[in-house]
Amino acid sequence: xxxxxxxxxxxxxxxxxxxxxxxxxQREAIWRLFESNSAGFTVSQVAAALAPQKIGQTTxxxxxxxxxxxxxxxxxxAEGGEHRFVASRPGHSHMLVCRSCSKAVECTDCDLxxxxxxxxxxxxxxxxxxxxxxxxxxxxxx
Amino acid sequence: xxxxxxxxxxxxxxxxxxxxxxxxxQREAIWRLFESNSAGFTVSQVAAALAPQKIGQTTxxxxxxxxxxxxxxxxxxAEGGEHRFVASRPGHSHMLVCRSCSKAVECTDCDLxxxxxxxxxxxxxxxxxxxxxxxxxxxxxx
DNA sequence: GTTGTTGCAAACAGTTTGCACGAAA
DNA sequence: TTTCGTGCAAACTGTTTGCAACAAC
Numbered sequence: 001x002x003x004x005x006x007x008x009x010x011x012x013x014x015x016x017x018x019x020x021x022x023x024x025x026q027r028e029a030i031w032r033l034f035e036s037n038s039a040g041f042t043v044s045q046v047a048a049a050l051a052p053q054k055i056g057q058t059t060x061x062x063x064x065x066x067x068x069x070x071x072x073x074x075x076x077x078a079e080g081g082e083h084r085f086v087a088s089r090p091g092h093s094h095m096l097v098c099r100s101c102s103k104a105v106e107c108t109d110c111d112l113x114x115x116x117x118x119x120x121x122x123x124x125x126x127x128x129x130x131x132x133x134x135x136x137x138x139x140x141x142x
Numbered sequence: 143x144x145x146x147x148x149x150x151x152x153x154x155x156x157x158x159x160x161x162x163x164x165x166x167x168q169r170e171a172i173w174r175l176f177e178s179n180s181a182g183f184t185v186s187q188v189a190a191a192l193a194p195q196k197i198g199q200t201t202x203x204x205x206x207x208x209x210x211x212x213x214x215x216x217x218x219x220a221e222g223g224e225h226r227f228v229a230s231r232p233g234h235s236h237m238l239v240c241r242s243c244s245k246a247v248e249c250t251d252c253d254l255x256x257x258x259x260x261x262x263x264x265x266x267x268x269x270x271x272x273x274x275x276x277x278x279x280x281x282x283x284x
Numbered sequence: 285g286t287t288g289t290t291g292c293a294a295a296c297a298g299t300t301t302g303c304a305c306g307a308a309a
Numbered sequence: 310t311t312t313c314g315t316g317c318a319a320a321c322t323g324t325t326t327g328c329a330a331c332a333a334c
Contacts, residue, residue, distance in 0.1 A: 022308050022313060043298080056316040061299065077273060081324080082298065096267055105265050110257055116276065119249050124281035125238055131219060133273045134258065139266035164288060164333050185323080198291040203324065223299080224323065 006035055019070050026055050030063045034073060039102035040086030042078065076104060077133055096134040100141035107134070148177055161212050168197050172205045176215060181244035182228030184220065218246055219275055238276040242283035249276070 007015070012031060013023035021027070029050055033041065041049070043064060047057040064085055067073040071090035076097050078084040086095065086104040093106040116127040149157070154173060155165040163169070171192055175183065183191070185206060189199040206227055209215040213232035218239050220226040228237065228246040235248040258269040 017309095024308070024314065026315070054316085058300085058317080059315060062314080080297095096261060096265055096269070098267070099270065105267070107261055107265070110261065112257075115252055115254075119238060119252065119276060120278075122249065123238055123247050125240070125247070125276070126279045126281075126284050127238070127276050128241065128278040130274060130276045132275075134261060134267070134269050135272065136262075136270040137268040142268050159334095162288095166289065166333070168290070196291085200292080200325085201290060204289085 007031075015070060015072070016066075019066065021066055026050075026059050027063050027066070029053060029055060030060060031067065031072070034067070034085065034087040038086060038104055039098075040076065040084050040104060042082045042084050044082065077135075094132045094134065096136070098138035098141055099135050100137055103138050103140075105138075149173075157212060157214070158208075161208065163208055168192075168201050169205050169208070171195060171197060172202060173209065173214070176209070176227065176229040180228060180246055181240075182218065182226050182246060184224040184226050186224065219277075236274045236276065238278070240280035240283055241277050242279055245280050245282075247280075 009028070012028060016023045016027060030046060033046060033049055043057065043060055046060045046064070047055070050060070064073060068075065068085070072087065073085045074088040074093075074095060075083050075085055076095050084102070088095070088106055089108075091108070093108045094110050095104050096107055097104045110132065112130055112132065116130070119125065120127045151170070154170060158165045158169060172188060175188055175191055185199065185202055188202045188206070189197070192202070206215060210217065210227070214229065215227045216230040216235075216237060217225050217227055218237050226244070230237070230248050231250075233250070235250045236252050237246050238249055239246045252274065254272055254274065258272070261267065262269045
């Protein structure tokens with residue numbers, strides 16, 4: 001369990017409101033869960049963890065989608081068919097995911113512009129962007 | 143429709159046999175379809191295109207999985223929930239996908255080792271690999 | 285002839301939607 | 310008090326599996 005950074009409740013409320021959304025106990029609970037573990041969760045994991053609090057999975061789906069739109073949640077490649085989401089800072093970044101413990105960290109300063117220019121020249125494409133994700137073993141699992 | 147390269151039937155048969163699989167008309171038809179269009183197809187598109195030939199979608203799923211294992215098909219990011227697959231040469235490579243016509247080309251010489259070393263140093267991760275896909279506009283759509 | 289493949293139908297898993305009730309603003 | 314969010318159940322979509330007939334080797 002790797003605590004990333006805990007958003008004060010006021011700030012969190014403001015984030016939701018800014019996005020035109022209401023601040024509800026369910027939404028807070030879901031976010032707090034992601035905040036508590038940088039390995040992230042699948043929808044069913046969140047639903048299972050918050051079942052005691054009677055939070056339905058429909059709400060989990062909708063809240064995760066909202067947090068994704070707000071760029072506070074990023075989807076990472078998962079093994080099975082189910083998607084996994086991890087907390088992240090808004091803006092472009094790449095995820096580095098541990099294949100053992102699933103812990104994810106962001107790399108924000110991965111510059112691929114040189115590579116993009118090279119590819120543009122080789123292929124004639126006007127490169128607009130990329131999806132990039134690294135995987136490996138984190139220092140604890142190594 | 144961008145013809146990539148047409149595998150002679152003998153070679154194709156050999157490829158399947160080498161993988162411990164039989165060479166069937168269904169498998170050939172599915173592969174020929176991918177061979178005919180570098181924009182690739184989703185499962186339902188393949189099934190629809192080959193429905194006149196009475197090829198069931200179960201076969202489409204199984205053949206695509208086989209071709210993926212043989213590394214002759216790569217999955218690319220698609221908009222909707224359905225996966226899209228494009229023909230590719232075996233081995234590690236990255237896909238460059240046109241957001242307008244979906245045409246995909248491979249880039250094989252994209253060296254990320256420098257970046258991987260940098261990230262390893264910054265994060266303490268033992269980086270083992272990456273998923274990378276570029277998107278933009280191909281020269282025809284530009 | 286033996287063994288793998290096909291294609292149908294049924295099962296499954298993940299996700300979305302309709303709607304009445306309840307809570308945030 | 311208005312509007313949005315919740316949670317249940319049902320619907321949907323994409324994918325997998327069981328199995329008998331069939332085809333490749």
